Amino acid sequence: MPPRADQSTSARELATMVGPVEAVPGPRYAGLARRVRELVATGALPSGTRLPAERELAAELGASRVTVASAYRLLREQGFAVTRHGSGTVTELPETGTGWRAPSTDPAVLDLAHAAPEAVPEVLTAYQEALAALPGLTAGHGYAPGGLPELRRAIADRFTTRGLPTDPDQVVVTAGTGDATAVAVETLLQPGDRVLVEHPTYPGAIGMVGAAGGRCVPAPVDAADPDALVGAAQLVARQSSPRLAFLMPDFSNPSGARLTAAGRRRLSATLWQHGVLALVDEVTAELYLDDGPLPPFAAGLPDAATVTVGGLSKAVWGGLRIGWLRTDAALAAQLGAALGRRQLSVGVLDQLAAAILLRDLDGILDQRRRALRERRDVLLGEVARALPDWSASRPGGGLSLWCRLPAGSSSAALSAAAAPLGLLLAEGRAFGTGHAFDDHLRLPFTLPPARLREAVALLARVDTELGSRPPAQHPLVRPATVV
The missing domain is CATH 3.40.640.10 (Type I PLP-dependent aspartate aminotransferase-like (Major domain))
Known part of the structure; x- marks a missing residue:
């Protein structure tokens, strides 16, 4: 069943959320569509929201009705909106394939796609x-x-x-x-x-x-x-x-x-x-x-x-x-x-x-936490040293870093380029709906410190090589199975 169109946003509310579309590169209608797409993909504009009438939004944005109509058409073509009889244009999230595969059992592979530590003694x-x-x-x-x-x-x-x-x-x-x-x-x-x-x-x-x-x-x-x-x-x-x-x-x-x-x-x-x-x-x-x-x-x-x-x-x-x-x-x-x-x-x-x-879980957890603290700090240090343009905050627990990539970088491209070199990554899009988070990469700190250093060195090499390519040559692949 499609989402019910039982909610709406006013033209003024949406114009405020969208902001100045003139700052978005490209034609104005494409910039408007991109901003609405981002709002839907991140959840700021919930799926199933009825968008305002074209004329009303055009007036709030100071744009032509053709601009808004073209943006709505582009959103429909991209799967982020649908026209429903009696309801107008309604936002929705496109279906996304994942193409998951199981974790590798090859001990030579550096697996940063899966947040899975080794067994405790x-x-x-x-x-x-x-x-x-x-x-x-x-x-x-x-x-x-x-x-x-x-x-x-x-x-x-x-x-x-x-x-x-x-x-x-x-x-x-x-x-x-x-x-x-x-x-x-x-x-x-x-x-x-x-x-x-x-x-x-x-x-x-x-x-x-x-x-x-x-x-x-x-x-x-x-x-x-x-x-x-x-x-x-x-x-x-x-x-x-x-x-x-x-x-x-x-x-x-x-x-x-x-x-x-x-x-x-x-x-x-x-x-x-x-x-x-x-x-x-x-x-x-x-x-x-x-x-x-x-x-x-x-x-x-x-x-x-x-x-x-x-x-x-x-x-x-x-x-x-x-x-x-x-x-x-x-x-x-x-x-x-x-x-x-x-x-x-x-x-x-x-x-x-x-x-x-x-x-005996309390003692087991104490041991696991000690190991994870060391590995977290090693991974943070290696990322800061080898990938200084990346941004990763220090998590207070768990098993991984959530890294924001520099502008123009693609986690899908990184994942595709790293795999043939024996480094498995889970692209950011695996963690979102509507194609979000290609500008992020999850890096688990579950491998031993030496393996983490080796993995980051290889990742930095891939990142450098991709940075020298034209963006159109970056390969895109489906996300791997993620745990």
């Missing part, structure tokens, strides 16, 4: 203990719908310790955080439903929403002012009536933004008041590198207001496919039943190992 010991406990379960059928009781208890206890009282029947065990997100999206969305997403955001969420027939409505997120997301989300909630909101309040992927305690209280309350169910990804919530922990997003609200998903892929190892979702018991049962229709159970041996690792 405790993984091997946990599996050895799990194997020792396995004979106690082999007499049964081997299925554990919803999760082994001991693992669900361990997860519930972890939430309780963090300030969110939880019973085991509020927890469903899944095959990773992505699996938990997919279960929630597939179960709770109907075709045509809108989903508020941070912009930029985790590409997997964009793909899941699209696969379920939903439409992403972006709300801008900025690491320099993370609580500005609250106002942007209020606007989307009021104008677009989304069914869900996919959020990463702690070190959002890729921006690294972290909502303050006050900001998450305001945002969670706003979504609840507007009847928007928050789907909260906490996979990096405990990977804080500077300041300490903050309250869970769901704290202080009815359990049914939020579905929280998490897992061990970032804290422990991506090869341990254990994740979970947490909500009120009735919704957890519904989501657990949906999961059961897809797969009867997550592997029992993995669940046993996860329960053992959760028992």
